[in-house]
Amino acid sequence: MSRLPRGNQSPADAERIRKKLGFEPALCPVRDVLDQLGDKWTVLILTTLRHEPRRFSALQRAVPDISKRMLTETLRSLERDGLVTRAVYPTKPPSVEYAISALGLSMLAPIDALVAWADANHAAVNRARARFDAEAAGTPADLVA
Amino acid sequence: MSRLPRGNQSPADAERIRKKLGFEPALCPVRDVLDQLGDKWTVLILTTLRHEPRRFSALQRAVPDISKRMLTETLRSLERDGLVTRAVYPTKPPSVEYAISALGLSMLAPIDALVAWADANHAAVNRARARFDAEAAGTPADLVA
DNA sequence: CCGAATCCAACAAGATACTG
DNA sequence: CAGTATCTTGTTGGATTCGG
Numbered sequence: 456m457s458r459l460p461r462g463n464q465s466p467a468d469a470e471r472i473r474k475k476l477g478f479e480p481a482l483c484p485v486r487d488v489l490d491q492l493g494d495k496w497t498v499l500i501l502t503t504l505r506h507e508p509r510r511f512s513a514l515q516r517a518v519p520d521i522s523k524r525m526l527t528e529t530l531r532s533l534e535r536d537g538l539v540t541r542a543v544y545p546t547k548p549p550s551v552e553y554a555i556s557a558l559g560l561s562m563l564a565p566i567d568a569l570v571a572w573a574d575a576n577h578a579a580v581n582r583a584r585a586r587f588d589a590e591a592a593g594t595p596a597d598l599v600a
Numbered sequence: 601m602s603r604l605p606r607g608n609q610s611p612a613d614a615e616r617i618r619k620k621l622g623f624e625p626a627l628c629p630v631r632d633v634l635d636q637l638g639d640k641w642t643v644l645i646l647t648t649l650r651h652e653p654r655r656f657s658a659l660q661r662a663v664p665d666i667s668k669r670m671l672t673e674t675l676r677s678l679e680r681d682g683l684v685t686r687a688v689y690p691t692k693p694p695s696v697e698y699a700i701s702a703l704g705l706s707m708l709a710p711i712d713a714l715v716a717w718a719d720a721n722h723a724a725v726n727r728a729r730a731r732f733d734a735e736a737a738g739t740p741a742d743l744v745a
Numbered sequence: 746c747c748g749a750a751t752c753c754a755a756c757a758a759g760a761t762a763c764t765g
Numbered sequence: 766c767a768g769t770a771t772c773t774t775g776t777t778g779g780a781t782t783c784g785g
Contacts, residue, residue, distance in 0.1 A: 484722035485715050486640075492714075493638015495758085499631075511767050522759060527768060537728025548766045549765085558724055565717045568710035569637075570630055577629035579703055583682025640778085656747055667779055672748060693746045694785085 491536070496521055496529040498566055501559055504539065508554035538562060636681070641666055641674040643711055646704055649684065653699035683707060 491497050496518070503509065503517045515526055530553055533539035538559035542552045555563070636642050641663070648654065648662050660671055675698055678684035683704035687697045700708070 484726075485718045486644075488718040488722060488725070489637060489643055489714070490640070492634060493640070495631075495635070495638070498634055523768070524760090524770095525758060528758085535729055535732040536725045537732075538725075543767095546766095549768095551767060558721065558728070561721070562717055565710065565713035568713050569634070572707055572710045573630045573633040576703065576706070577633060580633065580681045580683075581629075583703070584680055587680040587682075668748075669780085670778065673778085688747095691746095696747060 491532070492566075494529065494532070496525055497533060498570075500526075500529055500533065501538065501555065501563060501566065502570075504553060504555040504559070505563060508542075508552045511551050511553070514553065533559070636677070637711075639674065639677070641670055642678060643715075645671075645674055645678065646683065646700060646708060646711065647715075649698060649700040649704070650708060653687075653697045656696050656698070659698065678704070 499518055499521075500514065503514060509517065511526070511530075514530075515521060515523065518526070521529075530539060530541070534541050534553075538556055540554050540556050542554070544550045544552065644663055644666075645659065648659060654662065656671070656675075659675075660666060660668065663671070666674075675684060675686070679686050679698075683701055685699050685701050687699070689695050689697065
């Protein structure tokens with residue numbers, strides 16, 4: 456994602472804030488990993504690799520709606536971060552196997568918690584959305600319940 | 601985010617997959633909440649509201665580098681999903697107070713787990729990245745260690 | 746003080762076609 | 766099989782300006 460945004464503050468403000476926090480907010484390592492999760496495919500790939508390694512095309516079949524381009528890109532990013540390992544077997548038609556690393560496996564624990572929350576609460580979220588949208592549309596407060 | 605991507609499969613493939621899974625993959629509710637976390641500011645706002653409600657400008661001061669536009673937009677989205685509540689006090693200069701809801705609070709638990717993981721492992725991720733980048737640049741395998 | 750509205754640059758990501 | 770390369774689009778989000 457974007458690097459070094461400054462919001463709508465003056466450079467002087469930014470300087471003061473940097474002094475106070477001890478680091479540039481935009482470079483926060485926590486934001487960094489959170490960004491990865493927003494990458495739309497990382498979680499899906501990681502969970503797919505949880506139990507067994509997979510070849511490139513096996514992954515593509517497993518994920519349904521990913522394009523070859525995004526699959527390659529996501530895998531590269533995961534490999535770069537040490538969450539996934541890549542092994543090339545120079546067989547006749549060459550095959551490449553991707554596997555989750557120990558680090559990736561450890562990341563799956565908190566991810567699972569999040570997925571569990573999503574699974575348990577998406578109905579509540581959808582209800583809240585329906586209420587909000589109805590009110591915005593003009594429905595005073597009834598007809599929704 | 602985008603709705604209804606189809607990857608690089610034929611419509612027939614998509615149809616077959618939909619039948620097999622029982623739902624359109626792109627509409628998966630879990631993907632939906634994961635997308636929210638990728639929104640770059642949602643987690644930050646949510647954690648800022650964890651202990652006490654805040655006014656709009658207090659939030660802007662608390663987050664450092666968010667723009668007014670993104671703060672408004674993120675808060676609207678969180679309110680819509682029922683994670684945050686919005687209360688308007690029609691005082692002389694009107695003040696608006698944002699507070700985290702019970703649902704939002706419950707979501708903070710898995711988020712905390714993820715943040716803890718990030719905090720504990722970002723050093724390892726950075727090492728992996730350095731190794732990967734060095735190898736890609738041409739450094740055979742040494743000089744990194 | 747709390748936004749809404751508009752404009753615009755940067756980027757993410759899909760479609761398509763080609764390679765070893 | 767496992768990618769690359771190129772093109773194009775939609776979305777994100779900062780800057781700026783205006784309003785109640």
